[in-house]
Amino acid sequence: MADKVHVKTVINGEAVEFLCEPRDSLLEVLRDNLMLTGAKEGCNNGNCGACSVILNGRLVNSCLVLGAEIEGKEVETVEGLAEPNKLHPIQDAFLENAALQCGVCTPGFLMAAKALLNENPNPTEHDVRFWLAGNLCRCTGYDKIVRAVLDAAETMSTEVNA
Amino acid sequence: MAVEKEYKVIGTRPIRHDGVDKVTGRALYGADYQAAGLLHGRVLRSPHAHARIKSINTSRAEAYPGVKAVVTAADLTASQDKIVDLGEGAVNLKFMCDNILAREKALYKGHAVAAVAALNGHIAEEALELIDVEYEVLPSAIEVRAAMQDDAPLVHEDMKTDEMGKQSENSSNIASHFQHKKGDIEKGFAEADVVIEHDYVTGTVHQGYIEPHNASAVYNADGEITIWCSTQGAFNARGQVAEILQHPVSKVKVVPMEIGGGFGGKISVYLEPLAALLSKKSGRPVKVLMSREDVFESTGPTPASYVRVKIGATNDGRITAAEAYIAFEAGAYPGSPVGAAAMCVFSPYKIENGFIDAYDVLVNKAKTNAYRAPGSTNVAFATETIIDEICEKIGMDPIEFRLLNSAKEGDSRVDGPVFPRIGFIETVEAAKDHPHYSAPLEGKHKGRGTATGFWPNFAFKSSVSINVNPDGTISLVEGSTDIGGSRASIAMQAAEVLGISAESVHPTVVDTNSVGYTDVTGGSHTTYTTGLAAYEAAQDVKSQMIERAAKLWEVDAKEIEFADGIFRYVNGKEEEIDFKGLAEKLGQTGGPLMGRASVAPSGAGSSIGTHIVDVEVDVDTGKVEILRYTATQDAGKAIHPSYVEGQIQGGAVQGIGWALNEEYIFNEDGQMTNASFLDYRMPTSYDLPMIDAVIVEVPHPGHPFGVRGVGETPIVAPPAAIANAIYDAVGVRLTELPMSPERVLKALGKI
Missing domain, CATH: 1.10.150.120 ([2Fe-2S]-binding domain)
Structure with missing residues (x-):
């Protein structure tokens, strides 16, 4: 097993650091490492869009992005969509x-x-x-x-x- | 008895109670389960459609770093042939167990052979590759007609046919054969001026829910098992797990998580027993997930089928006789929905002379399962296109033909049951009156088709309890998992009884230790049966609240009336108090108050829908474009019209997918070759127009508000309606589903 990668990123406007395996997808990191389970796995190969998040302003399937790839980038997930006590x-x-x-x-x-x-x-x-x-x-x-x-x-x- | 009434809550469109959780990502679905020390499970599956398992060696996998447990069929106590009733039909326990982990033979590609729990999913997947399985590959039976032949490879060497209730002598892939007869079929066809007969073939189709199956389990040292999963029925899952593990049912608790679609496919357990076994072996919580490929290959799709239908009619448009031969692929174990198909094939028409010959046939494919009006879509494709052809021959509008031949209350179906009040004529008239039906359709290669779909609907068992809160709201506890807004449709029925708002009801779906027995969310029964339980529980609350008001005012309860949310004493002194006011005073009138009801009604009230579709056929590519779609359906009484429309729209679109794109493609070895959402192509937003859902309300006499289940019927009509529209557009009749570009081009003689 390869050593874990240290990643510094911004998720829903907050600075976040995590460790992940190089092979972990962004979807796995969101769900299993960061407990952001709003993004869902429907197919794990980019066909269903249930894991859609916005990466540096662009819509992506988080199952097709590696967790390590979001170093220095900004991710928006469904958990960050609403303001406190006010839905989007x-x-x-x-x-x-x-x-x-x-x-x-x-x-x-x-x-x-x-x-x-x-x-x-x-x-x-x-x-x-x-x-x-x-x-x-x-x-x-x-x-x-x-x-x-x-x-x-x-x-x-x-x-x-x- | 249902009567036309003014309602305050029913028929309105409140925001669903679980809505905010579901738009914020907070709702927890099965795969979202987390626990300290959680292990991740994966399943090794047979690469062969049919193979004897000569040996399984798990030692390399067990030794792999990070692996905590490996299980095979050896860890599952062998079950004897035993028929058990788990609430929705009887099943053979041995078959149910063998489907969880293959024992002597793998019977389909994807059949589970072993399972691994490891520190993470990647390690578990790597460990699967270290399990050595020696297979002896056997010839496979992969198509229903071939599988019925005497010389076909046998899926089960010792399977005898249940031949009209008697066991056959010889082994066969035909698990059962049954018939229904009514009237004199020969006389009926002799009276016909027009007789049309065709063969129809439909492919294997998956429910296609977006959420893959999942199960998490904790097997405690004291034998208490807790399972978190996405299931259509927690009690049904509990019963299956208890039987498969031969464990006391009271020591299994199933916690139903939010469920990401089911459509019939999340009734059988697949992973739950494996998660429990892996937890037992490892002593840790285990979460087992399916990949999308697993979902396609290893869970129950709806059967491929071969159907032959013959219908005779007079020149003035009366059906004189109808005959059907129906052979369904059950998959690797008996139990296709061929029985339901036989109920539906000629319904809801008035048939005096009918004959149905039906077969449940084993093939080396995953055991089929329910899919939205299971069986009805396959056979409606035949009947409804033949009716269109008869109408063409005799020069009659198909809508008029349906009106003329509609079954009415008191008529019997070919399979026996007598129709209660049904809304067939009303949905047909709604279609006829809809602007779509008379709108001009101009341009080349465009056509319009209509078809009707029927589903008998089912009534199961449900329980609801209600606690009255001191702020005048109620907490409603139910066992029906909410797949499409049923918290709302059930809560609204209690709200209507108690004269409170939909928002004043707090519905919660709870585990099997926390509510009375409740059957699966299926059979279009939930809003009907669990709604009835909510109605009865609310009535219980109402009577107890009247007693409390009597105590408060020191009067006789018989002299208190309750209407529009107000309790009134009118005999002498003027006293009144609303539900909230009285709820605040529960403490001083005797303490906590809860109502409850368990119901097991019969006669769910059939559901019928008539669809109109316009298509354009690209004669160069064979692609069929849906231009306009209208679906009328009898809902009895729509509790929450938006979610009734949603059921109609969603069902129609699944039917469109079935009609045009969706099918399992098998190679000659019986292996599915398109097990992904890319290659098994379900409709996207870009493939479709808006779906105009028209709710017709012919109240069901067996429900206090007149509810009929609506979930299943809308999938039935689309393939036939689209086939009829294709004929109208380009003059060819397609008899095979899906009507893919290739099949359209073949029918046009272009390839």
């Missing part, structure tokens, strides 16, 4: 639109939606469907998820303009 508008929109059933894909969708709205604050339905195609949901048929993301975009742009 995307979270509110998912609740209002009943955009989750079992909820296991939800953290990944929330992070994917956040990355989308960072890049494109006023997406069309087509934009949303295209962007979210990397995240699988088996319960909802996507209808209510797409509506929730469109609603969140509207709320967020209203807040910005207010």
